[in-house]
Amino acid sequence: MTGMYCNKCGKMLKVQKDILYEDFIHISKTWGYFSQKDGKIQDFILCEECVETIEKDFVIPSHFEDVKEWI
Numbered sequence: 001m002t003g004m005y006c007n008k009c010g011k012m013l014k015v016q017k018d019i020l021y022e023d024f025i026h027i028s029k030t031w032g033y034f035s036q037k038d039g040k041i042q043d044f045i046l047c048e049e050c051v052e053t054i055e056k057d058f059v060i061p062s063h064f065e066d067v068k069e070w071i
Contacts, residue, residue: 003015004020004024004045005045006024006045006046006047006050007044007045007046008044008046008047008050008053008054009047009049009050011047011049013045013047022047022048023048024045024046024047024048025045025046025051026043026044026045027043027044027045027046028041028042028043029041029042029043
């Protein structure tokens with residue numbers, strides 16, 4: 001696995017022996033009609049710290065719910 005970087009802060013996500021040791025959000029958006037980016041695909045990665053920074057500006061907070069992990 002090659003380096004993965006947060007698009008906002010530029011930090012390289014932690015990888016050891018091809019295993020990613022840090023979580024992130026990957027956003028991919030295909031822009032459509034009524035957009036200035038019609039016909040384009042935009043994608044980026046945000047590290048957890050940058051997501052938290054962005055969320056502080058939300059007027060309506062994010063929704064969280066617990067997930068049961070299956071082993």
